[in-house]
Amino acid sequence: MATYPAPYLIQFPKLGAPDIGYISVGESAQDPLPFAVQRVFWTYYTPESIVRGRHAHLRTEQVLIAAAGRITVTTELADGTIQIFRLEDPNQGLYVPPCAWHTMQYSHTAVQLVLASQPYSADDYIRDYDAFRERWKQRA
Template structure:
């Protein structure tokens, strides 16, 4: 079973089971509904992102995600509607970070980073909260 923080309603790290050894290499395993707390509906990846670029800069109304750095390093910064902030360093392919809906997030990558993202929804542009001002406005609702 994956190791994660106690509060599943907040962003938290997930450690994926691994098998192998240094002499032969490693295999990290993700079993849906065990390590990933939702049914995966979409998978996408990013790569060759310049280090000077900060990606993300948005939240989702309904989408939960797990971000995994399968190569390189990704710094993830999050903020919840209640003001709770957290930061994560993804620099191992057997670690992911869970982001629930309504989590503002930014990511900064090493140039060689390859990020895989698992989501529980299919893409719709209406799900995106693209301005921080709109995200802050949701705090008042």
């Protein structure tokens, strides 16, 4: 089984100035992404009372970016480590490795951009928390 780092924040370049605006990029040798992007999707207009995510991936690595608004992400690893991240700068992303249970809560104006290492596959998801915990026991 491949080993992955724990979730961590990625700082993207912030190019520009207040009077003209900013652009952040990730390309070629300067790319801070730990994988080649195979899928991009975004979520928006999520009510603040809703918790999304509630799953882990078997193979997919992701970088979550708050393109607008604020997103609070909670991750849980196989060893029980829980981390909480607050994303609110569009030049910052959160790396989420495979086998990390994660949930997200959004400000109403939040737009979440997700860069994923794999195309969508329903078989890549663990959506039941108890099944996820049971999977951990098997690997311990």
